[in-house]
Amino acid sequence: MNYQEFITNIRENIALRVEAGTVLQVQPIVKNNGTGYDGLIMMRPNLNISPTIYLNPYYHRFLEGVSLEDIYDDILEVYYHHLPEESFDVTRYTDFEKVRDNIVYRLVNYERNADLLKQVPFVPFLDLAIIFYCQLEASENQQASILVYNHHMEQWGQDTASLMEHAKYNTPRLFPWQLDDMQKYIRELHPDCISPKELPENTMYILTNKYRNYGAAVLLYDDLIRKLAMKLHSDLVIIPSSIHELLLIPANSRQTLSICDDMVRTVNETQVADDEILADHAYYYSLDDCQITFRSPHL
Numbered sequence: 001m002n003y004q005e006f007i008t009n010i011r012e013n014i015a016l017r018v019e020a021g022t023v024l025q026v027q028p029i030v031k032n033n034g035t036g037y038d039g040l041i042m043m044r045p046n047l048n049i050s051p052t053i054y055l056n057p058y059y060h061r062f063l064e065g066v067s068l069e070d071i072y073d074d075i076l077e078v079y080y081h082h083l084p085e086e087s088f089d090v091t092r093y094t095d096f097e098k099v100r101d102n103i104v105y106r107l108v109n110y111e112r113n114a115d116l117l118k119q120v121p122f123v124p125f126l127d128l129a130i131i132f133y134c135q136l137e138a139s140e141n142q143q144a145s146i147l148v149y150n151h152h153m154e155q156w157g158q159d160t161a162s163l164m165e166h167a168k169y170n171t172p173r174l175f176p177w178q179l180d181d182m183q184k185y186i187r188e189l190h191p192d193c194i195s196p197k198e199l200p201e202n203t204m205y206i207l208t209n210k211y212r213n214y215g216a217a218v219l220l221y222d223d224l225i226r227k228l229a230m231k232l233h234s235d236l237v238i239i240p241s242s243i244h245e246l247l248l249i250p251a252n253s254r255q256t257l258s259i260c261d262d263m264v265r266t267v268n269e270t271q272v273a274d275d276e277i278l279a280d281h282a283y284y285y286s287l288d289d290c291q292i293t294f295r296s297p298h299l
Contacts, residue, residue: 001062003059006055006058006059006062007026007038007055007059009068010040010055010058010071010072010075011024011026011040013068013072014040014042014072014075014076017072017076018042018044018076018079019044019045021044021045022042022043022044022045023042023043024040024041024042024043025040025041025043026038026039026040026041026055027039027041029052029054030116031275032108032112032113032243032275032276033108033109033112033113033274033275033277034112034113034115034116035273035274035275037054037055037056038054038055038056039052039053039054039055040052040053040054040055040075041053042079044083046087047084047086047087048087048088048090049084049087049088050083051078051079051082051083053075053078053079058071058074058075088136093134093146093152094155096156096157096158099134099156100166101166101170102134102135102136102170102174103132103133103134103135103148103163103166103167103170104132104133104134104135104145104167104170104171104174104175104217105130105131105132105133105164105167105168105171105217105220106130106131106132106133106214106217106243107125107128107129107130107214107216107217107219107220107243107278108128108129108131108243108278109127109128109129109277109278109279110124110127110128110129111127112277113129113131116131117129117131119149119150120132120147120148120149120150121148121150121153121159121160121163122160123160123164125220126283126292126294127279127294128278128279130164130167130217130220131147131148132147132148132163132164132167133145133146133147133148134146134148135170135174148163168220168222171217171220171221172218172221172222175209175210175211175213175214175215175217175218176209176210177207177208177209177210177215177218177221177224178207178208178209178210178212178215179205179206179207179228179248180205180206181204181205181206203249203250204247204248204249205228205232205247205248205249206245206246206247206248207219207228207245207246207247207248208244208245208246212244212245213244214243214244215243215244215245215246216240216242216243216244216245216246216278218246219238219246219292225238225285225292226285226287226290228248229285229287230287232248232250233250234250234251234287235250235251235284235285235286235287235288236248236249236250236251236284236285237249237250237251237257237260237282237283237284237285238282238283238284238285238292239260239263239264239282240264240278240279240282240283241264241267241272241278242272242276242277242278243276243277243278244276251284257282257284260282261280261281261282263282264279264280264281264282265280265281268280281294
């Protein structure tokens with residue numbers, strides 16, 4: 001079964017398993033870094049919003065031997081788990097006073113999102129870009145947001161500076177930062193499989209937000225990196241492991257920035273999904289001038 005046949009099969013069989021009158025559509029969706037997905041959207045009667053189920057990963061699972069019945073069940077489980085209880089109030093999004101407290105920012109790669117940046121308000125940051133979202137919901141189990149496009153900004157009568165002002169206040173409030181050392185993270189992932197002797201020395205920290213969703217944006221939080229560098233008594237190498245988290249390494253450790261650059265590129269090529277890549281090199285934070293750069297001043 002080729003991919004198009006798989007898509008047709010999914011749409012036809014899921015239609016038999018949902019409420020009568022539900023309209024199913026498969027739409028091409030461009031996500032971060034220009035990556036394309038096919039999204040299954042199921043609009044129920046009297047409900048104007050639906051979760052989007054990305055089908056591409058399910059095809060890979062099918063090719064690996066997962067049965068179609070198991071795929072149907074999983075799609076429906078994801079759908080009903082994220083299905084809103086009521087329709088979205090569209091008028092709420094047309095009034096800036098109703099959304100201003102939910103404007104947040106995210107960090108994405110500038111070059112990989114060149115086409116998207118023609119359509120949305122953004123602020124350049126190093127070789128990255130700050131883009132804006134209206135956060136509809138944020139919880140451990142549910143994330144719902146709407147990307148802010150240029151036409152939204154014009155409709156609201158706002159400019160990029162205004163969006164940035166609100167996002168600088170809202171994002172840390174809605175997505176508090178979180179710092180974990182690597183030992184703690186590994187213990188959480190493998191509580192019964194990793195002994196303390198097997199853990200690396202505590203020289204690496206994971207910086208993200210409490211939901212681990214677009215957590216690399218904490219890099220923008222006012223004075224946060226300086227405070228962490230002062231707490232660690234060191235300049236910092238900042239590794240963008242994905243759009244969701246950063247790794248911090250005290251610069252007085254043995255790792256050099258060039259080694260970290262190589263590590264970032266290798267991890268991006270082998271471990272990180274294309275739509276989750278933030279950058280292909282590390283950054284350096286200097287306590288002397290309180291600046292983030294691409295290179296260490298000592299290299």
